[in-house]
Each structure stands twice: as structure tokens, then as C-alpha cells.
Amino acid sequence: MESKRLLSIALLLLLTIITTTAQAQFGMGGGAAQPKALPGTAGDNSPKGTAKITGYVVDSAITKAVEFASIALYNRATGKAVDGTVADDKGKFTLAKLVAGNYRILISFVGFRSKTIDSLTVTNGQTLDLGVIKLPTSVKTLAEVTVTGQAAIIEEKVDRLVYNADKDILAKGGDATDVLRKVPLLTVDLDGNVSLRGNQNIRVLINNKPSTIVASSVADALKQIPADQIKTVEVITSPSAKYDAEGSGGIINIITKKNSLQGLNLNIDSGVGNRGSSLALNGTYRKGKAGFTIGGFGRGIYNTITRTNLDQSSVVNNVTTLTRQGGDGHSQGLFGQYNAGFDYDLAKNQSLTAGVRYGVRNFVNQQNLLTQLFTNNVQSFAQNRYVDTKNLSGTVDMNVDYLHTFKPQQEWSISTLYSRTDLTNNFNADLISSAGTLTGRQQNLNKNVNQEFTLQTDYQTPIKKNQQIEFGAKAIFREVNSDYRYLIGGSTGELVTAQNGTQGALLYHQNIAATYTSYTYTTKKRYTFKGGLRYEHTFIDASTAEKGSLGVGDYGVLVPSVNASKTFSGTTFKLGFNRRIQRPGLQQLNPNFNAANPQNITIGNPQLRPELTNNFELGVSRTIKKTFVNATFFGRVTNNAIVQVSRPSDSLAGAIVSQYQNIGRQYAYGTNAFINVAATSKINVGVFLNAFYTSLSGQVTGRDGLTSELTNTGFNVSGGSFVQAQFKHGWGVQAFGFMQGNTIQLQGTQGGFAFYTVGVKKEFANKKASLGLAAENFLQERFNIHTVLNSPLFNQVNDVYLYNRGIRLTFTLKLGKVTAEAPRKKARSVNNDDVKSDGTGGGAAPTGGAPGGAPRQ
Structure with missing residues (x-):
């Protein structure tokens, strides 16, 4: 391991030498760039005086x-x-x-x-x-700035689409999930799992920064980000070589609201509803060269009800077992995020930025399951099961970044990041007989620690007027620990550890050394080309307490990327190709035996290998008077795809066991279309549609150790619409609706769902205060997600009923007196885009131990 670490550091030292050489080659100096000479100055041949x-x-x-x-x-x-x-x-x-x-x-x-x-x-x-x-200052307070018209809701760049979320009046009191539902190209299910063009293997960054909690669960991480603090959402469909190679679907970068204002500023945002409440305080103070930020956000959810029906049948040793299960569940949770930041201008061309962010998640779910087993059509078992599940975590991120700007577009930066997440995922279950007596108890104890340290350096410089080159290097030192125990016991006495591999510890070291170069060229006829090459080498040392070393080998990957764009008579064409790598995340690796619902057991696989994806896309966009139209045609081919595979249990009658595996190959071809109409300067209407064909196939290892070929194909369709209007005297309204069709999985189809919301807002006191009211899914009591999974050995039909009708009242207040100053360019931060999240990967019943394998709430 020591030699591997040394190799990582050696790559960084090599890049430092290259950077120093480049400084000499391109003539970097320590001072600021001098302005071009005006006529009559030293820059021309005019006569001079004294x-x-x-x-x-x-x-x-x-x-x-x-x-x-x-x-x-x-x-x-x-x-x-x-x-x-x-x-x-x-x-x-x-x-x-x-x-x-x-x-x-x-x-x-x-x-x-x-x-x-x-x-x-x-x-x-x-x-x-x-x-x-x-x-004299020209702007005394923020309230005196008058903005006329509306900024574009959607902006398109050569490698990404930008959604201006700060115009969303419905997001008050919500979280990032509520915002991402409205972003074109993205799909967010009712549990917060995000997919880009049908692919959940995406990376989520916050202000260009990663977090270890995102590596554990994207859905849970989004619940910790207040919606009203989000300025823009960048959907990077074709990442350049500068970004980590991880994320086969692309990258989502959430930019929160910042300001460069002198003085003291404090914002208070609050909301209360029948299903959740929130409170956020955010303050900034800047004087001279120094700036400070401090903030906190807390959100509580309650009255979240789920009902399920499950029918599944399996055949083991010529014995047919039918499981029928009904369940009622409710959950509550507290989510919070607290941050403090500091930035300082060391000189007119140098800056230092530091920050710390702490996130907390306390999520509790109670379930009551009634399970009946029928063996060869004769009832053999009936039991009630009361389950109390706790999903708790605390995450801390600390960064220090330095930026040196030599002249416009020529800069050098060093970035560091330390991130740690402590995660607890436990459950306690009481087993109740049909007579109502306690017959047994079960418990699962699973504690995880995910920590990493990152060191990164980047350099960019222009070449002539129409070219730019970038290169850099990065080292990540990551360690994952997971201790797990599954205990059982009778109605009295102590719980004892179950047998058959239900206790153990995983130690997983993953060190990554990477280097890249990127080149951008713009022709005289305004063709833009951006190409890059990135190499990443991954060193792995994985072991479990019971099996020792797992023999997961090191691997390297070369990642090219090419993007091109050209505008003809107002129509912009974009062409892109890139290769991405998807490493398994904590929940895919964790070998914990999760039997919160013993009829749907989930277990990780520490021997997973990464998947490789080739992405192609062709985009066309045009603005016709007040209408913006965008259409993108894309294709992707994934090898060694990581999906969840289900099979009947060898030892538990009627149970289905789901585990992540590298199955083989996955194809997807489709289109995204978006139309935005600015009917007036105060009214915007948008419609978007996502449709693609997918094919999954590969070799799957069964319960007998033999492999079999599985294949599934089909179409995935989703779409939505929104309308937003601003009126006189501070009034505004907005409506949004979204529908997701069936989703093709390796062993079946997961049912679709719909989501809609309507809201109104009134601003007071020259926009220093506002009051809002929003209603969600108010036309029906519940949604039903109907999922069907099948294979030669089992069949499963799962109905999950979600009761998510809601209403919320929001209030905001802005305090403080500030003055405007020139924007200052700050040091950039580390981007770790390299770990797969646990958003249900498209293989079988969703994870989490909810009744009947229901999605987590």
C-alpha cells in the first residue's frame, strides 16, 4: 500500500514540475495584467512629454x-x-x-x-x-436595484445546460429534490432518486464540491440542501477531461446563492405544512478584503404514510412458495446542514478560501407487516412484524483553496478537501404470532465510516486569442469501514449473532491518481472545439474480517472527451463524445445482510468492478422570437454494468435476495426535447419530454453458482410542463406538473408516477419580505407505483401506495444594509465525481427494507 501511495504522490510532483515549466514557457509574472495602452500612451508611436x-x-x-x-x-x-x-x-x-x-x-x-x-x-x-x-456609491442597498424583464430560465453552453432555479417561487420550504424535479433532462422519483436521461449513475456536486454523504445516497444528500438557497443547477451532459471520470450519466452541479456585498446581511426563510416544516438562517459579512459566511438549515418531515401489497412466488427444489404481504408504515425525519466560510484576498491577484460544512440526517421509519406463506397452495405460516428502522448520519467537509491569477484566463490553483461521514443503519423487529404474542426478536447493527482526503492542482492559460489549454493532477485517498451484525432471539433473553456470514467487517481502501489535459480552439468562423484526455489509476486494497483479502485488483483507464459547437443563422449545433467510469459506492460494496423485511433481503458486493460507458450526443437549439427550443439525440453503451439482481433465498422460504452484480452490457438511445416560451416579460411557459429505448443483458450468477443469460428491453418516457407569472404589487404564481412512465429494469418493470404543485407568493417591503402558499398533489389521495419483476425462478408483483398530498406556508425576511462591490474571483474547490450512489440501480425490487421492497421514504 505504501508504494501505491507514493506513486499517487509522484504523479502530483510530476505535474508540479510541468506547471513550473509552463510558467516559464508562457511568461507568467507575479503582478496583475496591465491594461492595453490607449492612443497616445506608451503602447503606440505618439510623441511623449514629461x-x-x-x-x-x-x-x-x-x-x-x-x-x-x-x-x-x-x-x-x-x-x-x-x-x-x-x-x-x-x-x-x-x-x-x-x-x-x-x-x-x-x-x-x-x-x-x-x-x-x-x-x-x-x-x-x-x-x-x-x-x-x-x-460616491451608486447602490446604497440591495432593495434599490431594479431589474426589468426576466432572465432566461434555461441557458445552454457547449457542454452543459443551466437551469436558473432562483426564479422558482414554489421551492420555498422545500429541499433540492423539489428544484431538480423541474430541471429538463432530469427525472426525480417520489423518493428523491435522480436520473439523467434514465441513468441514475450520476455525480452530484454542491458549488463544485463533492461530499462523502453523496457517495452514500444522492437522495438523502439532496434532502439536506434548502431549495430557496439554490441559484442554478448545471446539468453537464458531456463533461470535459477536467472533471473526474466518474458518473456514466453525467454531472449535476448545484450552485447556491452567493453575493459579493460589503456589509452585513441576514436572510431568514421558514415554512410550515402538513407534511414538513423548515427554518433557515444565512448571514454574510464582508469588509475590505475579507468575507465571512455562516448559515444553517433544518427541516423536519412527518405524516409520511406508505401502504403496500406484495405477491411473490418462487420455486426451490420443486417446491412452490407463495408470499402475500401487506404493510402499513410511517416515517419522520430531521435533516440539517450548517456551514461557515471565509475568504481573503492575499493580493490583487491571489485569494484564499476556506470552509467547513456539517450535515446531519436522522430518519426513522416504523412498519407493520403481515406476512402469509403458502407452500404448494397450503398456508404454512402467518406472522405480524413490527419494524423500527433508524438511518442516521453526520457528515463534515473541510476545504482550503488557493488561486493565483496571472492575467485573464491564466491562473493556477491548489485545492484540498477532507470529508468524513459516519453512518448508522440499524433496525429492530418484533415478531408477533397470529394470537398476538411476542415470539421472537431480530436486530441489525450496521455502522459505517467513509472518509477521504483530496489534493488537486490545476493550471490554465490562453494561447493567442482563440485557444486555451488546461492541465492538472489529482490524488484521492479514500477509506471505507463497515461493521455489521445480524442478531436474533426469542421473546425473552439476550439477542445472539446469527450464523451464515451475518457478522463481519469490511475495510476498503481506494486511492486514485489522475492527470489530465484539455484544449479549446475557436476558429474565425466561430466553430468551437474542446478536446481532452484524462488518465486515472485506481489502487484497491479490500478485505473482510472473516475472509481476509478479497483480491480486488488495481486498474487504470484512459478517458477521452470531445465537444464541438457551431451556430448557423441563430441555430446552434452541438456534438459530443466522452467515456466515463463508474466505481461502486458504499451501499453497493457493503456486505451487510439487511433483512428488515425478511421477504426482501438486500446485501452488497465488495468484489464489484467499475463499469465503463461511452456517451454520444447531438444537440440542436434555436431561439425563435420569444421561444427557445432545444432537442438532443443521445446514445450510450455501458460495459460491466452494475445493477441489482434478485433470486430466491436458499435458506428462507419465500424470500427474495437482491445483490449488486456486474451483469454485462447496457444500451440506451433516445431524445430530450425542451421548449420555453417567454409569452411576456412576466410570463414563462415550458414543456419538456424525455424518451429513450433501453436494452439490458448479461450473465448473472444464480443461487446454485451457475450463470444464466438475462435480457430485457423497452421504452422509457417522461415529461412535464410549468408556467410562471409575475403580476403587479409583488404577486406571483407558478404551476408545475410531471409524469414518469414505466422504467425498464433487468428483471422486470417499475411502475410510473406523477407529481404536480401550484403556488402563489406575495412580496412586501420592497422585496425584503415575502409570504407564499403552495399545494402538492391535491387532486387525489395517493399514488400507486406498480412494479413487476420476474425470472424463471420467481415472480413478484409489488404495489406501493404513497400518500403525499400536501400544503405548505412559507415566509422569508431579509435584514441588513449592504453596498455593492466588484465581483472577486475566488479559489476553486475540489471536485470528486468518482463514486456511484445507491439510487436503485435498475435491477430488482428497490432497496431499504420497506414493506414489500417498497422504495425508501
């Missing part, structure tokens, strides 16, 4: 230097600009080598009113000192 003008520019309100203010010198007789400069970090400026004459000076900067000093006369050899020049 006069000089100096001065200091300060903020009239706080008598503080205005850094980088622009100074333009004009000839009073001709009115033409003859010289110019930029103030330094102390507000000082100097205009030298001036010809004697009469001049006028214009001083300007973002956030301040421009100031003109007229009738300046200088003679050769004279130094004219203007002293302290005070600029």
Missing part, C-alpha cells in the same frame, strides 16, 4: 481605497481618449509621460458613480497631484 498626474481614489462613504478603479484621460479640445490606467490596491494611480496641454479625467468603478475632473492643465516637467478623490 508631465505627470497622480491621485488617490477612495470610497466617499467609508474613506477606503477603491482598488482597481479605472482612470481615463481625454484631450479637452478633441474629446478623444489619450491615456488611461488602473489604480493599485491602495487606490493610487499615476499617468506619466504626458504632453503639455488641457485634459479631462474620468474615474469609474463598478458600484460607484463615475466622477469627472475637468479643466486640467499641465506643462512639461510638471507633476499635478490631484490628492484624494472620493467616489
Whole structure:
């Protein structure tokens, strides 16, 4: 292992040498870029004099230097600009080598009113000192900024689609799941599992940063992000070589709201409803070169009810067993996220950023299951089962980042990240006879620790005017620990550990060394090409307490990416190809024997290998007057696909065991279409449709150790629409609806669902306060998700009834007085896009031990 770590570090050292060489080659200097010379300055051949003008520019309100203010010198007789400069970090400026004459000076900067000093006369050899020049601020408070019209809800770039979520008036009081449901190309089921073009193997970043909790469960991580703090959602369908190779479906980057305002600012957001309540406090303070942020968000969910019906039959040793199960369940949970950040400008071209974020999840689910077994059509067993499941976690992320900007588009950064998640996933079950007496008890104890440290460096520089090159390196040191025990006992006495591999510990080391280079070229006719190459080598040392080393070998992968775009007469065409790798995540690896519902048992597989996916896409978009149209045709081929496979249990009558396996190959071909109509500057209407054909096939290992060929094909269709309108006096309304059709899985089909919501909002006090009301799924009492799984050895029909009719009232308040300042470029943060989440992978009954294998709530 030590040699593997040394190899990872060696790659980083190699890149550092390359970076140093590049600095010398491209002539990087330690100072800021100098502005281009105006006519009559040292940059041209105009005659020079010996006069000089100096001065200091300060903020009239706080008598503080205005850094980088622009100074333009004009000839009073001709009115033409003859010289110019930029103030330094102390507000000082100097205009030298001036010809004697009469001049006028214009001083300007973002956030301040421009100031003109007229009738300046200088003679050769004279130094004219203007002293302290005070600029008045042009924006006193945020409330005084008036925005007319509406920004585009959807923006399209060469490799991604950007959804401006801060315009969503329905998201107040919700979480990130509520926002992502409305993003074109994405599908979010009723449990929060996200898929991109039907693929759940995606990476989710928060402000370009990863988190270990996302590696455990994307659905759970999204519940910890308040919806009203999300500014934009970037759907990166064709990631460049700069991004980690992980995520066969693509990358989702959630950008939260930030500001570059001087002063103190505090936002209070709250909401209460029949199914959940929330409270968020977020504050910022900036003075001079330093900025501080602190915030917290908490959300409680309750009154979440689920009812299930399950029929499944299996044949083992020529004995047919029929299981019939009905269940009632309810859940409640507390989710929170707390953060603190600091940034400081070390110099005018250098910045340092640090932050810490803590997330907590306390989720409890109670279930009452009635199970009946029929052996060869004769009832052989009946039992009630009361299950109390606890899913608890705490996650901490800490980062320190440094950025050095040499000139526009030329910069070098170093980023670090430490992340740790402590996860507990336990259940207690009481077994009750048909007579109502306690006959037995069961318990599962599963504690996990997932921690990682990342070191990354990146460098980019322009080449001439139409080219740019980027390269960098990254090292990730990851460790996963999982201790698990399955205990059983009678109605009294102590619980004892069950046999047959139901106790153990997994130790999984995964170290990754990566390097990349990317090149962008734009032709004179505005063709844009972006190509890159990335190499990642993964070192694995995996073992369990009972079996020792698992013999999972190291592997390397070369990942190319190509993107191209061109606009013809207002129509933009995009073409992309990339290869992605999908490493198994914690829940796929964890060998814990989860029998919260003994008729649907789930277990991980620590010997999983990564899957490789080739993605192709062709996109067309056009704006026709007030209508934006986008259509994308895509295809992907995945080898060694990781899916969940189900089979009858060898030892438990009527039970189905589901485990992740590398099955073989998966194909998907389809299209996404999106239309947005800005009917007026205050009304927007959007419609989107996703449709694709999928084929899954591969060799699956059965309960007898033999392999068999499984194949399933079919269409997946989903779509939705939204309308948003703003009216006078601060009133606004919005409606959204979405429908998901059946989803093709390896062994069957999972049923579809629908979701819709309508809301209204009223703003008060010059937009410093607002009150909102939203209703969800109010036309019917429940949704039914009908799932059918089948194979030669078993058949399963599962109906899950979700009661998610809801209403919520929200209130927001903004406090503080702030002034605008120029935006500052901050150090970039680490992006770890390299672990597969546990969103149900498309193989069999969903995981989590809910009644009848129901999706987790």
C-alpha cells in the first residue's frame, strides 16, 4: 500500500514540475495584467512629454481605497481618449509621460458613480497631484436595484445546460429534490432518486464540491440542501477531461446563492405544512478584503404514510412458495446542514478560501407487516412484524483553496478537501404470532465510516486569442469501514449473532491518481472545439474480517472527451463524445445482510468492478422570437454494468435476495426535447419530454453458482410542463406538473408516477419580505407505483401506495444594509465525481427494507 501511495504522490510532483515549466514557457509574472495602452500612451508611436498626474481614489462613504478603479484621460479640445490606467490596491494611480496641454479625467468603478475632473492643465516637467478623490456609491442597498424583464430560465453552453432555479417561487420550504424535479433532462422519483436521461449513475456536486454523504445516497444528500438557497443547477451532459471520470450519466452541479456585498446581511426563510416544516438562517459579512459566511438549515418531515401489497412466488427444489404481504408504515425525519466560510484576498491577484460544512440526517421509519406463506397452495405460516428502522448520519467537509491569477484566463490553483461521514443503519423487529404474542426478536447493527482526503492542482492559460489549454493532477485517498451484525432471539433473553456470514467487517481502501489535459480552439468562423484526455489509476486494497483479502485488483483507464459547437443563422449545433467510469459506492460494496423485511433481503458486493460507458450526443437549439427550443439525440453503451439482481433465498422460504452484480452490457438511445416560451416579460411557459429505448443483458450468477443469460428491453418516457407569472404589487404564481412512465429494469418493470404543485407568493417591503402558499398533489389521495419483476425462478408483483398530498406556508425576511462591490474571483474547490450512489440501480425490487421492497421514504 505504501508504494501505491507514493506513486499517487509522484504523479502530483510530476505535474508540479510541468506547471513550473509552463510558467516559464508562457511568461507568467507575479503582478496583475496591465491594461492595453490607449492612443497616445506608451503602447503606440505618439510623441511623449514629461508631465505627470497622480491621485488617490477612495470610497466617499467609508474613506477606503477603491482598488482597481479605472482612470481615463481625454484631450479637452478633441474629446478623444489619450491615456488611461488602473489604480493599485491602495487606490493610487499615476499617468506619466504626458504632453503639455488641457485634459479631462474620468474615474469609474463598478458600484460607484463615475466622477469627472475637468479643466486640467499641465506643462512639461510638471507633476499635478490631484490628492484624494472620493467616489460616491451608486447602490446604497440591495432593495434599490431594479431589474426589468426576466432572465432566461434555461441557458445552454457547449457542454452543459443551466437551469436558473432562483426564479422558482414554489421551492420555498422545500429541499433540492423539489428544484431538480423541474430541471429538463432530469427525472426525480417520489423518493428523491435522480436520473439523467434514465441513468441514475450520476455525480452530484454542491458549488463544485463533492461530499462523502453523496457517495452514500444522492437522495438523502439532496434532502439536506434548502431549495430557496439554490441559484442554478448545471446539468453537464458531456463533461470535459477536467472533471473526474466518474458518473456514466453525467454531472449535476448545484450552485447556491452567493453575493459579493460589503456589509452585513441576514436572510431568514421558514415554512410550515402538513407534511414538513423548515427554518433557515444565512448571514454574510464582508469588509475590505475579507468575507465571512455562516448559515444553517433544518427541516423536519412527518405524516409520511406508505401502504403496500406484495405477491411473490418462487420455486426451490420443486417446491412452490407463495408470499402475500401487506404493510402499513410511517416515517419522520430531521435533516440539517450548517456551514461557515471565509475568504481573503492575499493580493490583487491571489485569494484564499476556506470552509467547513456539517450535515446531519436522522430518519426513522416504523412498519407493520403481515406476512402469509403458502407452500404448494397450503398456508404454512402467518406472522405480524413490527419494524423500527433508524438511518442516521453526520457528515463534515473541510476545504482550503488557493488561486493565483496571472492575467485573464491564466491562473493556477491548489485545492484540498477532507470529508468524513459516519453512518448508522440499524433496525429492530418484533415478531408477533397470529394470537398476538411476542415470539421472537431480530436486530441489525450496521455502522459505517467513509472518509477521504483530496489534493488537486490545476493550471490554465490562453494561447493567442482563440485557444486555451488546461492541465492538472489529482490524488484521492479514500477509506471505507463497515461493521455489521445480524442478531436474533426469542421473546425473552439476550439477542445472539446469527450464523451464515451475518457478522463481519469490511475495510476498503481506494486511492486514485489522475492527470489530465484539455484544449479549446475557436476558429474565425466561430466553430468551437474542446478536446481532452484524462488518465486515472485506481489502487484497491479490500478485505473482510472473516475472509481476509478479497483480491480486488488495481486498474487504470484512459478517458477521452470531445465537444464541438457551431451556430448557423441563430441555430446552434452541438456534438459530443466522452467515456466515463463508474466505481461502486458504499451501499453497493457493503456486505451487510439487511433483512428488515425478511421477504426482501438486500446485501452488497465488495468484489464489484467499475463499469465503463461511452456517451454520444447531438444537440440542436434555436431561439425563435420569444421561444427557445432545444432537442438532443443521445446514445450510450455501458460495459460491466452494475445493477441489482434478485433470486430466491436458499435458506428462507419465500424470500427474495437482491445483490449488486456486474451483469454485462447496457444500451440506451433516445431524445430530450425542451421548449420555453417567454409569452411576456412576466410570463414563462415550458414543456419538456424525455424518451429513450433501453436494452439490458448479461450473465448473472444464480443461487446454485451457475450463470444464466438475462435480457430485457423497452421504452422509457417522461415529461412535464410549468408556467410562471409575475403580476403587479409583488404577486406571483407558478404551476408545475410531471409524469414518469414505466422504467425498464433487468428483471422486470417499475411502475410510473406523477407529481404536480401550484403556488402563489406575495412580496412586501420592497422585496425584503415575502409570504407564499403552495399545494402538492391535491387532486387525489395517493399514488400507486406498480412494479413487476420476474425470472424463471420467481415472480413478484409489488404495489406501493404513497400518500403525499400536501400544503405548505412559507415566509422569508431579509435584514441588513449592504453596498455593492466588484465581483472577486475566488479559489476553486475540489471536485470528486468518482463514486456511484445507491439510487436503485435498475435491477430488482428497490432497496431499504420497506414493506414489500417498497422504495425508501
